[in-house]
Amino acid sequence: MHENDLKLLEETFKKYYFDHFDLIHVPPRSAEREFGYQKFNSGMIRHLTIKNDKELHLMLMNNVPSDVYCSNAYYSFPNLPMEEKDWKEANLIFDIDAKDLNLDCRNDHICKKCRSCQEVFVNLSECPNCQSKKLDQRSLTCKNCIHAVKQEVKKLFSILIDDLGIEQNNIQVFFSGNEGFHIYALNTQYEKLGSRERADLVDYLMLRGTIPETFGFKKFKSERSSFPDFDEKGWKGRVAEYLFGSKSKRSKLITKILADGYSSFQKQLEDVKEAVGIKIDPNVTIDIHRIFRLPGSLNSKSGLTKQKCENVDTFDPFSDACFIDDKPTEVLANCPSSFELKNKKFGPFKNEKVLIPKFAAIYMICKGLATSTW
Ligand SMILES: [Zn+2]
Numbered sequence: 420m421h422e423n424d425l426k427l428l429e430e431t432f433k434k435y436y437f438d439h440f441d442l443i444h445v446p447p448r449s450a451e452r453e454f455g456y457q458k459f460n461s462g463m464i465r466h467l468t469i470k471n472d473k474e475l476h477l478m479l480m481n482n483v484p485s486d487v488y489c490s491n492a493y494y495s496f497p498n499l500p501m502e503e504k505d506w507k508e509a510n511l512i513f514d515i516d517a518k519d520l521n522l523d524c525r526n527d528h529i530c531k532k533c534r535s536c537q538e539v540f541v542n543l544s545e546c547p548n549c550q551s552k553k554l555d556q557r558s559l560t561c562k563n564c565i566h567a568v569k570q571e572v573k574k575l576f577s578i579l580i581d582d583l584g585i586e587q588n589n590i591q592v593f594f595s596g597n598e599g600f601h602i603y604a605l606n607t608q609y610e611k612l613g614s615r616e617r618a619d620l621v622d623y624l625m626l627r628g629t630i631p632e633t634f635g636f637k638k639f640k641s642e643r644s645s646f647p648d649f650d651e652k653g654w655k656g657r658v659a660e661y662l663f664g665s666k667s668k669r670s671k672l673i674t675k676i677l678a679d680g681y682s683s684f685q686k687q688l689e690d691v692k693e694a695v696g697i698k699i700d701p702n703v704t705i706d707i708h709r710i711f712r713l714p715g716s717l718n719s720k721s722g723l724t725k726q727k728c729e730n731v732d733t734f735d736p737f738s739d740a741c742f743i744d745d746k747p748t749e750v751l752a753n754c755p756s757s758f759e760l761k762n763k764k765f766g767p768f769k770n771e772k773v774l775i776p777k778f779a780a781i782y783m784i785c786k787g788l789a790t791s792t793w
């Protein structure tokens with residue numbers, strides 16, 4: 420990263436943390452958690468303990484981190500090396516990210532940068548200038564992406580309540596600060612689960628590993644009554660809804676499924692999984708030693724804040740998570756896709772000097788699509 424960009428980012432992040440102490444707090448049982456942070460242009464520092472907000476704010480002011488993290492796990496000795504920490508339990512966390520949803524819109528806003536000649540472009544799989552295929556990718560998330568992720572979040576939310584019996588007020592949803600949402604289930608009976616049990620939970624939510632027998636099709640002698648029905652709890656009810664559409668069509672469609680045979684139903688279930696399985700990132704939920712971006716902290720991939728969503732439907736990350744000020748800032752921008760922040764549209768910019776609000780300048784610098792002209 421250029422010296423000027425580094426200076427601007429550090430100054431901006433420091434100002435954010437100074438002005439917004441109210442947004443960033445240590446989580447409950449802070450003394451039992453592991454903290455970590457990264458500075459711009461350097462590696463991760465882990466195995467820290469931060470006991471209260473005062474210590475946290477001091478750390479932010481002294482180090483001006485690019486990213487701040489905290490464990491979902493509780494330990495007896497959070498600042499010792501991993502094998503000596505003595506793991507007790509961990510909050511259940513889910514990550515749903517736009518990159519995992521296979522959306523068409525992404526072709527238009529994943530900006531690619533050629534590693535050989537630095538050409539920046541969208542929509543192509545090789546550099547139009549030198550034909551190199553070694554490209555870095557940075558997505559400028561769009562409203563469609565956010566809308567689609569929210570739909571997955573809401574699906575997950577209701578399954579956590581209906582199928583896993585988690586109380587609504589124990590579930591918290593956060594915008595990740597870049598392209599996704601983190602869903603936390605706190606104070607649940609699942610906190611003691613190890614990685615393997617969490618992997619089973621992930622399979623359940625993603626509808627992985629289901630076979631025709633799961634939904635009533637037996638290789639030998641299937642019975643019509645064993646196929647899923649609308650009023651059944653859990654996946655059976657949801658899959659019935661997806662497979663049959665309406666109650667009146669159920670009988671006719673079961674006849675068709677039986678006539679088409681076992682392997683055809685197996686393929687059909689793959690489509691069902693793709694359509695209705697929850698698209699969480701399995702690794703995030705399974706890893707019980709991970710440190711997660713701390714709510715209220717800035718995400719250095721965007722300059723946006725990891726922010727709690729009180730109402731998922733109305734939450735607008737492009738405004739509600741954008742806290743950097745609007746002081747006019749000049750950058751050399753090379754940004755082939757447009758983007759929207761605080762209800763203003765910016766770009767596309769083709770290698771040009773532009774004077775724009777600081778929040779937009781920081782966003783592009785974080786994405787590697789602009790440099791400061793200081
Ligand atoms: Zn090139």
Ligand SMILES: [Zn+2]
Nearest residue numbers: 524525561564
């Ligand atoms: Zn999109």
